[in-house]
Each structure stands twice: as C-alpha cells, then as structure tokens.
Amino acid sequence: MDSLRTQSGQDDQKTCSGEWADWSGNSPDLNPVEHIWSRLQDSVFRAPTPRYRVELVTLMQGEWDSVNQEDTFKLNESLGGV
Secondary structure, three states: OOOOOOOOHHHHHHHHOOOOOOOOOOOOOOOHHHHHHHHHHHHHHHOOOOOOHHHHHHHHHHHHHOOOHHHHHHHHHHOOOO
16 A cells, blocks of 8 residues: 555645635636637537538638627636636
8 A cells, every 4th residue: 555645625725825826827627718619619519510611610600700708708707807
C-alpha cells in the first residue's frame, strides 16, 4: 500500500485561506467562449445533416448570426465576469 495522499476540497479551502483563487481563463468551465461553441455545436447537431460543404458553412453561419449579444453578456456575468 502506498502513502500517496489524495487531495480533497478541504485542502483547497485551506490553500485558498477563505479567499477565491484567481482561476485560469483556460478552464473550459470558466471560459465563456467554450460555452458559446457548445451551444453552436448543439444547434448544428440538431439540424438535418448537411450533404455538402456549402450547406455546412451556411448552417454554421446562420447559427453564429443567431448568437444574441445580450445572452453572451449574461453568460459572461454568470461566470463571474471572467
């Protein structure tokens, strides 16, 4: 049996000393761009499968154009303004 100790949430709290750490913007959970790409991907996968490249490009452009700026601001705020 090895003596490797696993890290717990309590260890994180001790490390942070009760203050929020400055988390990396590269974390997929904290990066608003990753959430927007996920929404686009979901929308495209729900649509009928394009048979040609031009159909895929048109579909992607339409979904991209439908991204609401207000929703992106709300998403950014919900993630703490990262």
